[in-house]
Amino acid sequence: MSKDPCDALRQALEHSPNNVRLRQHLAESLLEWGRPDEAGVEFRKALQFEPQNADLQLGLARAFLRQGKDSEAFVVIESLLGRRDTPAAAYLLHARLLLKSGDVQRAVTQYKAAIAEDPDVGDPELAERLGIANDPAEREASDVVEGRVRARNEDASDAPVEIERPKCNFHDVGGMEALKEEIRLKIIYPLQHQAMYAAYGKPIGGGILMYGPPGCGKTHLARATAGEIKAGFLSVGINDVLDMWIGNSERNLHEIFERARRSKPCVVFFDEVDALGARRSDMRQNAGRHLINQFLSELDGVTSTNEGVLILAATNAPWHLDPAFRRPGRFDRVLFVPPPDATAREEIVKILLKGKPAEEVDAHQVAQKTEQFSGADLKAVVDLAIEEKLKDSMKTGKLQPLATKDLTAAAKKHKPTTAEWFASARNHALYANQGGIYDDILKYLKL
Helix, strand or coil, X not given: CCCCCCHHHHHHHHHCCCCHHHHHHHHHHHHHCCCXXXXXXXXXXXXXXXXXXXXXXXXXXXXXXXHCCHHHHHXXXXXXXXXXXXXXXXXXXXXXXXXXXXXXXXXHHHHHHHHHHCHHHCXXXXXXXXXXXXXXXXXXXXXXHHHCCCCCCCCCCCCCCCEECCCCCHHXXXXXXXXXXXXXXXXXXXXXXXXXXXXXXXXXXXXXXXXXXXXXXXXXXXXXXXXXXXXXXXXXXXXXXXXXXXXXXXXXXXXXXXXXXXXXXXXXXXXXXXXXXXXHHHCCCHHHHHHHHHHHHHHHCCCCCCCCEEEXXXXXXXXXXXXXXXXXXXXXXXXXCCCCCHHHXXXXXXXXXXXXXXXXXXXXXXXXXXXXXXXXXXXXXXXXXXXXXXXXXXXXXXXXXXXXXHHHHXXXXXXXXXXXXXXXXXXXXXXXXXXXXXXXXXXXXXX
């Protein structure tokens, strides 16, 4: 059996755990050997000692990208941009992420910024995909989007969005009882009592838009909804729809809806839906307006019925969504997903500790110490506590179970990520609350 090439580096770190350069070398080696999950862990550990280290941040962003965690990679990279010591490779990685998300124009701009900073970081393959391979200094970004209009049917990916059969259900979702009841009324009960709903002329299907701070369980709730009714589940990200060639995005979206209609009952979940349905008044490109019109047409079932197709969508920024999506018959239920309350946090902690070595943890006490923590924040707390226990276990050679004090100590080190979102949401709720759509935010903030 071949020995893990990382063993020597890990052993060296046991004797020098605070050696940032050594840990960075291990992380980069793991990334090179195709182990991005482990690399991400090591980059994060190194950043605890040097949180402003640009090379470590860039490495973490690369690890996230390799793991398919594009949103996390965006957050890290955008924190790097604008600094005096921003490496050219950060602009290049930002260009990759932007291209992947469908924002070709900004991707070209960032690629040019990378080349201007350091010509050696140029990537001919990426440049060709951006349409600037021949003369990157002079080709305008708009040429990519509008000047090179061509069908790419023969090159388009044939891999459809996979239909899942989730095994989780509402029992696996901590708290959110009011949201669960809304989803039952709109989605679950119509399937379970079809004759009763038919008597009132209520169709089986429709849409629910969930909004709130990131990490509060919107995606998990959508997947659990499909598991609750044993339906198919289509999770649609912006990368599954957006295409750099005009017309292909609309075609991709239509095929997703057709696939759901062929597999009903089916729950279709659109994550970051504001990226697909931004306000048309804010758009400069006609291509974006065409995609929104196509989306609205699919929701209305203009060419095909959506009976049995259940549509959920999530956004962290509902104020960026075109108002037409909130018309009755489309996303006619708009639900605020707040950070979990104390009872929900207690349930989430218990769920997160399942299968892990732990003593009799007082989940109630942990819940009291994590006010305004999102579900993702609570997972981060558990991960931090586990990392500390792993250090102790490696020193003693014995497995050390998690205790209440480990979780409360980890909670002190982690700040809730919801505060920044509420700072922005508060302004929208106070000054742009047409129709009372954000009343739930005002109620939550007690304003």
